[in-house]
Amino acid sequence: MEAVKPSGSKRLASAQARRNQLIMATIKCIAQKGLSGVTMADITTEAGLSLGIVNLHFQSKEKLLIETLRYISDEYRSGLDKIFDDPKKTTAEKITAHIRYDFSRKIVDRNKLAVWFAFWGETKSRPTYLAICADYIADIASNLTQLFARLKAEGNYDTVDPELTCVCYTALADGLWLDLLVTPKGLKPNQAYNVAMHYLATQFPEHFQA
Amino acid sequence: MEAVKPSGSKRLASAQARRNQLIMATIKCIAQKGLSGVTMADITTEAGLSLGIVNLHFQSKEKLLIETLRYISDEYRSGLDKIFDDPKKTTAEKITAHIRYDFSRKIVDRNKLAVWFAFWGETKSRPTYLAICADYIADIASNLTQLFARLKAEGNYDTVDPELTCVCYTALADGLWLDLLVTPKGLKPNQAYNVAMHYLATQFPEHFQA
DNA sequence: ATAAAATGAATGACCATTCATTTATTATTT
DNA sequence: AAATAATAAATGAATGGTCATTCATTTTAT
Numbered sequence: 001m002e003a004v005k006p007s008g009s010k011r012l013a014s015a016q017a018r019r020n021q022l023i024m025a026t027i028k029c030i031a032q033k034g035l036s037g038v039t040m041a042d043i044t045t046e047a048g049l050s051l052g053i054v055n056l057h058f059q060s061k062e063k064l065l066i067e068t069l070r071y072i073s074d075e076y077r078s079g080l081d082k083i084f085d086d087p088k089k090t091t092a093e094k095i096t097a098h099i100r101y102d103f104s105r106k107i108v109d110r111n112k113l114a115v116w117f118a119f120w121g122e123t124k125s126r127p128t129y130l131a132i133c134a135d136y137i138a139d140i141a142s143n144l145t146q147l148f149a150r151l152k153a154e155g156n157y158d159t160v161d162p163e164l165t166c167v168c169y170t171a172l173a174d175g176l177w178l179d180l181l182v183t184p185k186g187l188k189p190n191q192a193y194n195v196a197m198h199y200l201a202t203q204f205p206e207h208f209q210a
Numbered sequence: 211m212e213a214v215k216p217s218g219s220k221r222l223a224s225a226q227a228r229r230n231q232l233i234m235a236t237i238k239c240i241a242q243k244g245l246s247g248v249t250m251a252d253i254t255t256e257a258g259l260s261l262g263i264v265n266l267h268f269q270s271k272e273k274l275l276i277e278t279l280r281y282i283s284d285e286y287r288s289g290l291d292k293i294f295d296d297p298k299k300t301t302a303e304k305i306t307a308h309i310r311y312d313f314s315r316k317i318v319d320r321n322k323l324a325v326w327f328a329f330w331g332e333t334k335s336r337p338t339y340l341a342i343c344a345d346y347i348a349d350i351a352s353n354l355t356q357l358f359a360r361l362k363a364e365g366n367y368d369t370v371d372p373e374l375t376c377v378c379y380t381a382l383a384d385g386l387w388l389d390l391l392v393t394p395k396g397l398k399p400n401q402a403y404n405v406a407m408h409y410l411a412t413q414f415p416e417h418f419q420a
Numbered sequence: 421a422t423a424a425a426a427t428g429a430a431t432g433a434c435c436a437t438t439c440a441t442t443t444a445t446t447a448t449t450t
Numbered sequence: 451a452a453a454t455a456a457t458a459a460a461t462g463a464a465t466g467g468t469c470a471t472t473c474a475t476t477t478t479a480t
Contacts, residue, residue, distance in 0.1 A: 034335035036246030050461040114334045121331030124324045125244035175381030182333045202412035260427040
C-alpha cells in the first residue's frame, strides 16, 4: 500500500530490531571482554547471529561501537530530559528525581557502567567518542545548574554557588559510578545514592536530608 | 667487587633503567593510542629501542602493561604515605597536603590519568588490574578515614561521619580526575582543587575555606 | 675471551572484512 | 489461493592485514 517506501514495514522493523539486538550484545561483550578484547565473533555469537551481520547493519566494527556509545548516551539523556521537563514537579522534586535516576537500576547496571568507562578510558586517543557525549554533557550540566539556581532563590541559600554545586555533584556521581563498577562488593547502589544525597544536604539542608 | 651478585652493578642499573624507559614509553603510548590501540612497535619506537626488547625485559606485552599500572599505583601511593607518616604535620595539615597532592602536577598529568582510566575501563573483564590496586586503595581509604576521625575529635564536628566523608571525598576526586582527563578545556587542575576544598569546607568549616 | 644485552627479520596466530551462496520476505501472475 | 518471480536479509568460508612473539645474529660490557 505504501507507494513511496521501497520496503515493507515488517522488513524495516526487523532491521531496527537487529541493530538493537547487536547493540545489546555489544554492551554485554564489552563488559565481559573489555573494549580491547571484544571481537566480531564474540558479539555475533552473543547475539545468536552470523559473523557477517555486523558489517551488513553497521558497515564496520568501529561504527557499531560508536552506535553502542550513542545508544547508552541517548538513553541516559532522555531519562533526565523527562524529569527536567515534567511540569508537575517542583524544583526540589526534580533534583531528587535526578539523583534517584542517577542511581537507579537502569543506570547503575554494571554492564552499562563498564561500557561508559571503557569509552572514557579511550577518549584521549579517540576524540570521536568524546564528541558523541560532549553536547549532552553540556546540556545536562546547564539544566542541573538551573535547578540549583532556582532552589537557591526559592530557599534561604545565599552562600550556595549553583555552578560549583553542579560541577561537584557531577564529579561525585562519576566517581560513585566508578566505585560501583570496580568494587561491587564494597559500595551498593543504595549507599551511593546516600552519599550523593549527603552532599546535596550540605548545600540545601532545608530541602534534603542526608 | 660484589661477590654474590652474578652481574656487575652497571648492568643491573642499566636493566632497571631499560625497564623504566619502557614503562615511560608505555604511559605515553597508552595516552596517545588507547589501551586497545597500543602495539609493541609503538612502545619500542617511542622508547627508541628495538622490537624484541619488551619480551627480553618483561616476557610479554601483558606483563609490561601490568608493570606500568603497578608503577603508577606505587608512585601515587608512596606520595600519600609520605604525607600520612610526616610527624611534623598536624591532622588538618595532612588533609590539606593530601588534597594538594591529589591535584598536583605529578598526579594530574594527563598521560597518567589516561592510563588510570584505560585500566579502570577494563577491570571488569580483567580482575588482575583491580587486584593490583585493591590493597593500596583500601590502605589509603583507611588512612584518610583516620585523619577525618581525628579532625572530628579535635574540632567541634559532632555530625561528621568520617567514613562517609572519606567515601564522598574519594569518589569526588575520581570524578574530578575524569573531568580533567576528558574535558581539559573545561576544568583546570586548580579549579578541581577548589571543588575538592569546597566539599571539605562543608564538613570541617573551622579548618578549611572553600 | 666470555657472557650478557640488544636487534629485527621471520613466524604464526588472530581477527575484521568480503562476497558468493543460501534463506526468507514481498510482489506479481495465473 | 497458489504458484512463481523478484528482492532483501543473512550466512560463513575464504582473504588479507596486523601484530605479539621468537630466535639466530650482532653489539656491548666484563
